[in-house]
Amino acid sequence: MLKGKIKRDGHIHSPYCPHGTKDKMESYIETAIAQGLEEITFTEHMPLPDGVLTSRLQKECGLVPQEVQSYFREIDLMKEKYKGQIKINKGLEVDYIEGYEEETKSLLNLYGEELEDGLLSVHILKVEKQYYCIDMSQDDFGLLAELIGGVEKLYDRYFETLLKAIQADLGVFKPKRIGHPTIVRIFNLKYPLDYKNRVLLEEVVKAIKDRNYQVDFNTAGLRKPFCNEPYPSGLFLELSKKYELQMVYGSDAHAASDVGSAFELNLLR
Ligand SMILES: [Zn+2]
Numbered sequence: 001m002l003k004g005k006i007k008r009d010g011h012i013h014s015p016y017c018p019h020g021t022k023d024k025m026e027s028y029i030e031t032a033i034a035q036g037l038e039e040i041t042f043t044e045h046m047p048l049p050d051g052v053l054t055s056r057l058q059k060e061c062g063l064v065p066q067e068v069q070s071y072f073r074e075i076d077l078m079k080e081k082y083k084g085q086i087k088i089n090k091g092l093e094v095d096y097i098e099g100y101e102e103e104t105k106s107l108l109n110l111y112g113e114e115l116e117d118g119l120l121s122v123h124i125l126k127v128e129k130q131y132y133c134i135d136m137s138q139d140d141f142g143l144l145a146e147l148i149g150g151v152e153k154l155y156d157r158y159f160e161t162l163l164k165a166i167q168a169d170l171g172v173f174k175p176k177r178i179g180h181p182t183i184v185r186i187f188n189l190k191y192p193l194d195y196k197n198r199v200l201l202e203e204v205v206k207a208i209k210d211r212n213y214q215v216d217f218n219t220a221g222l223r224k225p226f227c228n229e230p231y232p233s234g235l236f237l238e239l240s241k242k243y244e245l246q247m248v249y250g251s252d253a254h255a256a257s258d259v260g261s262a263f264e265l266n267l268l269r
């Protein structure tokens with residue numbers, strides 16, 4: 001059952017995720033233990049600031065504020081229950097939303113004392129004063145690409161936003177690991193592009209390096225029918241290796257059975 005040398009899954013969701021399964025935290029943890037993992041982090045989506053998305057979409061994207069404390073307290077119980085078997089970190093996956101830096105900082109200041117680990121991710125792009133999720137549906141991705149002038153422009157906008165995320169002042173509790181840094185490729189088999197903007201990608205990678213941030217080496221893309229690659233991949237991955245960025249495996253499991261998924265492939269070896 002042991003899955004090679006990787007001992008840590010730094011990106012796991014929970015039953016509190018509105019777009020995930022209702023699998024119990026115990027099931028996630030027991031899958032991790034069965035695979036020989038020694039450390040995991042629950043990184044549920046932090047509530048989004050009000051006003052970014054419609055309230056219906058907002059409820060789909062992350063924790064509702066009223067549940068954050070229950071989420072934290074349940075992790076505390078799990079730490080106690082599985083003490084000596086596995087290290088469990090309390091975390092959040094925080095969205096960087098261009099134009100909502102102050103609101104995000106306030107939320108982080110509210111929850112930050114609890115956090116032991118975390119991720120900063122870009123799922124939402126600002127285009128002409130409107131906000132769009134890039135990873136929810138292939139049709140929406142296509143429409144956004146059209147709106148912005150093509151798939152390559154959409155990649156540009158994504159990586160420009162990622163750079164802003166890395167540079168943003170989000171306060172002392174800003175997460176230090178960048179979530180799935182090429183998630184813009186989630187539908188790449190449907191919208192193929194060999195993205196070659198080395199200047200921009202190198203700027204992003206250097207910005208991560210300069211701050212001593214880490215990268216979430218995320219295997220979820222391998223489970224997506226129109227992706228079939230991890231994040232990062234391609235040129236971004238090449239540059240991450242060149243600059244010796246610290247990478248932490250993350251399954252991005254939204255179901256217990258996906259904990260540690262594809263870690264046995266040892267893709268970073
Ligand atoms: Zn999610």
Ligand SMILES: [Zn+2]
Pocket residue numbers: 093121123179180
């Ligand atoms: Zn994410």
